[in-house]
Structures are given as C-alpha cells and as structure tokens.
Amino acid sequence: MHNFDETDLEILRLLAKDGRRPFKEVAEMVELSAPAVSERVSKLEEQGIIRQFTIDIDRTQLRRSLPLLATVDVRPECLDLIRQQLVATPEVEYVYTTIESNLVFHANAPETNPREWILEQLDPSMIVSYEVELLADTERSFTLSGAEFALSCAECGNTVTSEGVVTRINGEIKQFCCPSCEERYETQFERLRERAENE
Template structure:
C-alpha cells in the first residue's frame, strides 16, 4: 500500500475540521484542482482511511450515562473460553458490540481498557453481564471525572493500524478486502492469522 503524503494529510485535516468543505476550496488550500482533490478522497475511501462522512456526536454533551474506565485482566492463556476463542478477543468483541462503549484500548501486557458511558447506577452489574462467560481474572471500574479526546491527523501522529495486532502499518504492510470491508496489516503473518481466524468464525469452528 502507498504511504500517505503531506497533501493527503492536509486534505484529511481540512475534512476533519469541516466534512462539508467543497473540494474546490480544499484544492485552493493544497494547490490542487477540485477534481484532483476528489480523486484523492476517493482513493482514501477505497483504502479504508476514510469510512464515510458521519456525525461526530459528543456524548458528554448529552450526558448519556455514567462515564467510567474499566480495566480487565484475563486468566492464563490455557483458561480460554469454552468455544476456543482467546479471552482478550472475546472481551474485545463484546465491548465493540456494546452501545455504551466509546473507546477500546489493548495494553502491551494484553489487558483490555474500555471507556464507556453506562446507564443506571449499578456499573459492576453491567460489566458482569457484558463479559459473562469470558474468563476475566480481575477487573477494576474507575469513575471518570473529566474526559478529553483530541485525536490528531497531523504528521506522524496519523497512521493506519494493523487489524490483527494494532501495530502501525507502513509502506511494507498488506491491505485486503474481506466481505466488502477493507483491512490493513503490518505484515503477511498478521494477514494470514486474521484470515484464518475469520474463516474459523465463518465455519463456526
């Protein structure tokens, strides 16, 4: 896959500030014609860097639930779920499917950290239900007083991440499309592992 150049990053920055900005206006800012900007945006969409133009709703303004940070530690690898799925993968899938979860992080130690806004007062009961059946060794719930999320797409802070291991994907990485979705990988090994696990899930193994 090709590297993102400075013009790509500037276009992304302008779209992030205002997704309705006309391509002609962006072109004036980056030194390209409107059609040339359109072509670049199309390539960014096809490569999965841009996944549509959506509303960015700040849930903190809506006060939708109690903001919490949940840290989960998992049992030893041999204590995997009964269906053979790795505990971390199983917990991450549960978190992805939960409407209350806004951000998911995986630590270098293989633990899971989840930021969520949970309805109701019994947060621990919500956590218990969400991860029921997943061999969690221990977990901690922290009430969040203030939260600030300031992702950047300037310079080196913008990077694609591997769908398998979450490492940064560089120009030597791999890109593939599975069932209409574009996935990026840092190396062929990660691509192979992802495809194998995907096939097992499809086959119900």
C-alpha cells in the first residue's frame, strides 16, 4: 500500500493546475527525481485517485457563444434520461445532480438564440421547471488538503491507512483497510458472481 504524503498532494496540485506539466518540472518543484514523480503518479492512477489527464477548453474562444448555468427540476422518472441527454450534448460542459434530484448544468449556448437552444435540450413533458443564468465569467479552482486525502475501505468504509491492502477485482482496483475486509469482499463477490452465472 502506497503511503500518501504531502509530496503526493503537491504533485496533485501541480498536475491539477497543468496536466501537461513535464515530470521533470514537477520533480524540481517537489525536490524529487523525475522517475520518482513518475512512479508516484502511476501509483495515484492505480489507486483511482488520478482518473485521467484532460484539457480545459474555453469554448467561447472557438465560436460565439454564451456561457450559462441552468438548474432543472426534473420529473423523478426522467432524471437519468435527461442527464444522459445533457452529457451527450456537445455544448454542455458539466452536469451535476443535486441531493434534491435536480440537474444543474454549465453550457455554452449559441449566441444567436440561447432561449431556443435551451428549450431544444429540455423536453417540457419531462421537467417541472427550470432557471437559467447567464455567466459573466468562469474560473476553476483546485485545492487539496491532507484532510481530503483519505481512501475508504470498499468493504467497511473505514479509512485505508498505510497498512491497507490494494487488490484488483474483476478489473477494478479496490482498497481495503485490512486483509479481513479484502477476504470478506472477495468472498461476497464470488458468491454473487456464481449466483448470477447459475440464474
């Protein structure tokens, strides 16, 4: 089990600000060698903490558009369908689901007729109401603290410490706080798989 520390947090902060930053540059900033940084990043990917490296595109620079934030009160039975439709819409950058099962999305609507574009995205029979706000500016902030940096056991939910266990189960990386939790999880997983195969 990789023992996470402040150096890992600093590597994450640096890569969150610029995912294309060379490992050599990161290494200089955290006072490690480039291979040591590469190894730490590989472990963070293996643990599922770094899911992917991506780019941040300002779509308003590519074509004339209006950035907006919309909150949609969706009929409960339509929530998944509307969310999938929004995620598949090229102009939509982020889709969030609130605890009240509302959808909030950030999009760059065509400048020519944003109201018409919004109504094209939302089937009136599936929504209760919606609110739209035009955005003057957007800015992303990446902050990580040691308190946030704790993995949870896939079996019991406790914090995974340096004595934890990492296992690949059915192609997915799982973290456990102890070998007992790992064994219980694997036993239950095998039971469920056998039951599914026999049905």
